[in-house]
Amino acid sequence: EKAGYEHFMLKEIHEQVSAIHNTLAGKVSELEGAIYLKELNLNDDEIKKLSRVQILACGTSWHAGLLGKYLFEQLAGIHCDIDICSEYRYRNPVMHEGTLAIAITQSGETADTLAAVREIMSYNCPTLAITNVVGSTITREANSVLYTRAGPEIGVAATKTFSTQLILLYLLAVKFALVRGKLSPDYVKSFITEIRKVPGEIQQILNQKEVIRECAENFACSKSYFFLGRHLSYPIALEGALKLKEISYVHAEGFAAGELKHGPIALLDEGAPVVAIATKGQTYEKMLSNIKEVKARDAYVIAVANINDTEIGKYADVVLRVPSCDELLAPLLSVVVLQLLAYYTALARDCAIDKPRNLAKSVTVE
Ligand code: F6R
Numbered sequence: 342e343k344a345g346y347e348h349f350m351l352k353e354i355h356e357q358v359s360a361i362h363n364t365l366a367g368k369v370s371e372l373e374g375a376i377y378l379k380e381l382n383l384n385d386d387e388i389k390k391l392s393r394v395q396i397l398a399c400g401t402s403w404h405a406g407l408l409g410k411y412l413f414e415q416l417a418g419i420h421c422d423i424d425i426c427s428e429y430r431y432r433n434p435v436m437h438e439g440t441l442a443i444a445i446t447q448s449g450e451t452a453d454t455l456a457a458v459r460e461i462m463s464y465n466c467p468t469l470a471i472t473n474v475v476g477s478t479i480t481r482e483a484n485s486v487l488y489t490r491a492g493p494e495i496g497v498a499a500t501k502t503f504s505t506q507l508i509l510l511y512l513l514a515v516k517f518a519l520v521r522g523k524l525s526p527d528y529v530k531s532f533i534t535e536i537r538k539v540p541g542e543i544q545q546i547l548n549q550k551e552v553i554r555e556c557a558e559n560f561a562c563s564k565s566y567f568f569l570g571r572h573l574s575y576p577i578a579l580e581g582a583l584k585l586k587e588i589s590y591v592h593a594e595g596f597a598a599g600e601l602k603h604g605p606i607a608l609l610d611e612g613a614p615v616v617a618i619a620t621k622g623q624t625y626e627k628m629l630s631n632i633k634e635v636k637a638r639d640a641y642v643i644a645v646a647n648i649n650d651t652e653i654g655k656y657a658d659v660v661l662r663v664p665s666c667d668e669l670l671a672p673l674l675s676v677v678v679l680q681l682l683a684y685y686t687a688l689a690r691d692c693a694i695d696k697p698r699n700l701a702k703s704v705t706v707e
Contacts, residue, residue, distance in 0.1 A: 348694045350496035350588070354680050355547055358540045360491040360501040361673075364508045371533045374526035376516040381469065382485035383441070388520040392439035395466070396423040397457045399704070401499040401583060402445040405506040407576040408672055409443070412514035418523050426457035427707070434461075442468040443513075447494065447502035448703035449477025456707070458482055471509050473502045487513075496695045497702050498587050500680050503580065504543075504673055511536060511670070535667040539674070542664040546677045549662065550685075553678060556643060556659050557685030560614045567605070567615045567640075568595040568679070571628055574618035577672045581616060581679030588687040588697050598624075598631040611639040616682070618645045618675050619653060622668035632656045643682075645675045 346352035368377050383391075394413050396406035406423045413421040424434070430453065442461045446454045449472040458468055458479065470483035473491050480486045489505035515532055518524040524532075560566075566585055570578030575597045582595035596605050598617070609615065615635045619628040632642050633656060644657035647665045654660055661682075663674040687694045 347688075348496065348684070350498055350500060350684055350694050353494055353496050353500045354677065354684065356492065357501045357504050357677065358544050358547070360489075360505050361508055361540045361543070363490040363492070364505040365537065366490075368512055369533045369536070371530055371537070374519075374528075374530035374533065376512050376519065376529065376533075378487065378512060378516060380485055380487055381513075382467065385520045388517055390439055391419055391441050391517070393437050393441070394419055394421040395440050395442045395461065396421065396445065397426050397429055397442060397454060397461065398423070398445040399426050399451055399454055401503050401580060402447055402454075402506060404576045404580040404583070405503055405510060406443070406445050407579070408507060408573060409445075409510035409514065411573055411576075412510055413517065416514045416524060417517035417521055419517060419521075424457070426451070426453035429457045430460055436464045436466065440466050442466050443471065444468060444479060444483060445471045445506055446479055447473045447489070447499055447506070449474045449479040450703040450705055452705050452707045455479060455482065471506055473505070494702075497697055497700050498584055498683070498694075504676060507673055507676075508536070532667075532669075535670055538666065539670060542666055542674055543677050545664050546674060546681075550681050553661055553681040554685040556661060557682050558689045560641070560643070561686050561689035563612070563614050564592065565608070565613060566591060566593040567609070567613065568593065568618075569598040569601065569615060569628070569631060569635075570595070570618040570675075571598045571624040572622065573669070573672050574620065574622075574624075574675060577618055577675050577679065578616075580676060581618075581682070584680055584683035585686060587700060588683055588694050589690050589692055590698070591686065591690070598628055601631055601634065606634065606638065609635060609638040609640045613640045614643055615640045616643045616645065616679070617657070619650075619657075620645065620663060620668065620671040620675060621647050621650065621665070622671060629653075629656060645678050
């Protein structure tokens with residue numbers, strides 16, 4: 342059932358092309374500039390009245406949620422908080438009127454996420470679940486459910502469930518922005534055109550995967566990796582580091598690139614691989630400065646950058662390319678590069694990729 346792939350993880354990385362297509366199916370109209378989320382139990386009036394979104398998730402799903410926070414605030418102008426469920430449960434959160442809770446859980450069974458949802462529902466807060474598993478426990482608890490429709494994910498490391506969670510968060514944020522008059526239908530039309538290009542753009546990255554494999558093999562003996570990102574790429578830096586540590590058992594940390602000088606830069610020394618996500622966008626120049634700082638400590642810079650970026654090669658040691666795209670959607674492409682980097686690093690280190698030690702696909706203990 343691995344369809345010729347050596348591991349489920351590699352198969353599932355490739356399946357992102359069709360998975361994203363499925364997630365989008367029936368939810369967007371390019372012609373009308375409309376987004377349909379009929380499973381969402383909120384009418385336009387209720388969407389207008391929302392004063393806050395509270396996201397609850399763990400692990401990779403929390404990384405998806407962090408990008409969601411940026412999208413809700415930047416696009417829809419709605420205040421958004423995000424919590425790790427195992428913290429939310431115990432920290433006596435202050436409730437606000439007009440809050441929508443969004444629980445993100447691929448399996449729909451994560452014990453801490455279920456408990457956090459029960460906690461927030463005890464304040465009569467409407468809840469929306471984003472999950473991949475039809476009929477999972479969360480679907481019976483939340484008021485509404487949006488399915489990622491990624492198909493079964495067997496590999497313990499979440500890949501296609503992550504990118505499809507992101508797709509739903511983009512659609513929610515853009516829909517809320519449209520209803521609240523923050524984005525015009527014309528903008529939404531062009532957004533839909535762009536998001537529909539994503540599966541094809543991911544396919545282009547997959548076609549170049551040997552370049553990523555070669556890079557992974559060259560650095561596979563490193564003791565420690567650092568991942569840097571800013572703005573929308575920050576959650577992707579965290580996700581890239583998590584993927585690598587989960588399946589390769591190598592130390593990896595993700596940082597907001599601006600935080601580097603507040604401590605982590607002390608860790609850098611000669612030859613440490615630093616993966617810098619430097620796709621074009623509002624923080625591109627700042628990322629270039631960070632890359633220069635890192636180079637000055639003799640670390641190796643592996644940059645993730647756009648195909649048409651002619652400047653980056655002057656500063657980075659290795660450049661892994663993604664197609665040029667709308668800067669809003671670049672995280673969907675960068676993450677595929679980092680998934681492949683983690684996969685090929687684990688392969689070179691001869692690790693049990695689909696069943697990493699100490700990890701379970703669904704975490705039902707607290
Ligand atoms: C990472 C991974 C875990 C899960 C986390 C939450 O690859 O799979 O970090 O993301 O255990 O799981 P769900 O999304 O099922 O609640």
